[in-house]
Amino acid sequence: MGEEEVKQEEKEEKAKPKEEFKLSFDYFNESRLGIFALIIGILVAIFPGLPAFIKGIGMMIVFVWGADSVRKTARYGLGTGVPSIGVLAMGFGIIGGITGIAVASLSFGTLVVGGVEIAFGVLAGVALLALLGFVSGNLANGDKFINMKIPGLERGMTELGMAGTLAVLIETSIITGTYAITSVLPNVINNGVIAVIFIISAFGMLQPLNTCLGADERRGRTLLMSIEIGGIASIILGLVTTLTLSAVQGVPLIVLGAVVWVVFYRAYMKACMKEAYAVKGTGLIKTLGG
DSSP states (O other): OHHHHHHHHHHHHHHSOOOOOOOOOSSSOHHHHHHHHHHHHHHHHHOTTSOHHHHHHHHHHHHHHHHHHHHHHSTTTOSTHHHHHHHHHHHHHHHHHHHHHHHHHSTTTOEEETTEEEOTTHHHHHHHHHHHHHHHHHHHHOTTTTOOOOTTHHHHHHHHHHHHHHHHHHHHHHHHSSOOHHHHIIIIITTSHHHHHHHHHHHHHHHHHHHHOSTTOOHHHHHHHHHHHHHHHHHHHHHHHHHHTOHHHHHHHHHHHHHHHHHHHHHHHHHHHHHSSOOOOOSSSOOOOO
16 A cells, blocks of 8 residues: 555656746845846946956846836836837936046046956946936926826936946946047947947837836836847947957857847747737747747
């Protein structure tokens, strides 16, 4: 009788479906994600000498934070507010990024300790846009001004100001490896690469909610797209970095971007097909297995 019970238990154990690994943002709620991304973003931004692929990871984390801030700011029926709030974030980012780079280029804005460049000056841009974002949010929600009455708009605008600025700073340091204005001007601003930074960063923050917005929108699925776009951005920046710095910096970033894009595109598509009521293939994109 004992042997039969053991055999029965073994059969039941084999019959149990294996648990699948699931990407989850449950632990990183809005507050935890904001704190984590801010710390990582600042650490990556103030060390412009880090390898480009490490900066690429920091950029993706900032993208996710920005997308989460867009999500909580633009989900209250703003109409065209989803694209515009993402573009606003990067408008903030361009101002903050250029301010931070300008301060970091000054003699007191960057320290060199043991051959390691520490650009504390870029934090001036982050702080300025945090303040500007907070003021903008208060003006938009204030009874005596626009009076939009959107819950948490003040916090959302503050976070978007910081996330946009960190995105511009990190992407600039990926391309130039420094914040020296003599390198930033020809390699980022004069040649128009700053416009590419604006576009890919704005898409990384606005497109996730713009795509997933609706009654069945789920935070985890939405943020998967932000990481996917971060992969595409890494490929683009890797190509530019190969031209401005070297293949040693650019190629690993391209490889990182390609891997991230494939993995998270697949994860996003699987999540969409699993959670949709019905899926009808068009034949344009190969259907992924559930």
